[in-house]
Amino acid sequence: MYNKLINPRNIKKILDEYIVGQNKTKRILSVTIYNHYKKIYYNNILNNKNIDIEKTNILMIGDTGTGKTLFAKTISKILELPFVTVDATVFTESGYVGEDVESILTRLLQVANYDIKLAEIGIIYIDEFDKLSRKSKNPSITRDVSGEGVQQALLKLFEDNYIYISPNVGRKHPEENMIQINTKNILFIVGGTFEGIEQIIKNRLKKNQIGFNKIINIKNKNNILKKLIIKDLQKFGIIPEIIGRLPVITCLDKLTINDYKNILIKPKNSLLKQYKELLKLDNIYIIIKRSFIKIIVKETVKLNIGARGLKNICESFFINISYYYIKENKKKKYIVVNKRKYYKIIKKNK
16 A cells, blocks of 8 residues: 555645645645544554554545535545545434434445445545534533534544444444454545634734734635634534544634636546536537636636536536537537527527
């Protein structure tokens, strides 16, 4: 595995091929991932020296569509390791209606084709992690089974533990043969929008401001998140024990208009490249003009769902391109796609 592992700078170069911007997060993740898997490779050497390097789980904070899931998926591709992504909102504390957190490990094991050793060095991305926030400022007296309770249940996964899991996703059966998995080297990446944490940061900064000389620019969201500290996460409702198991915290930048434009055309697997290749299979060659890119970005910004909105807008257009221009004879056809063509096709569909 070490022979395949590349240094942090080269990891970032690969991330650059698939993800636009977010350079700070790219640098942080590149070094963290490199160190994590270097630790796995040198595990025997470190054990002989009685040194136990703890794993470095990661927390990513950012708006919807800023690339949190894409980061996790790309990292798993680079390292050629089993990867699963799960939604935190489907889990409840063990013994209650809903999925137990241990089912995450079952999914990882299935992706690894039931190779336990391979699963034990896999990557798990937990999305919507912020939805697990504690519902009140104080620890629950009554059971908070879908929030704080799940955070407590996740603690044993985040640490170095042997967990007994069912070979199938779902509720455990008393007579079922259980499988033991060690979570010591499973990397957990958790992400969420943490909507409302900006106000928590603002309130803290305002309280700390003394005099007229200490003026902090807290209008820009990116600037606000740069001021994030551990206490803000606790105030938001993440329990201290969980924060302690997430030593690397990175905040993704809000996407700019220029970022949207680049996402459409620059990544190795960009949306427009995908549509071009699909249409080529039917002998349709599209020529993209700047005016088209501008209108796609404009319509995407209106949706306010980040880069995912690009897919929504593009699909509504290219589905109709396929419908109206794909013919049985499949003669070679060139189509210039611009602002006028976009509105003409969309209007025709309506």
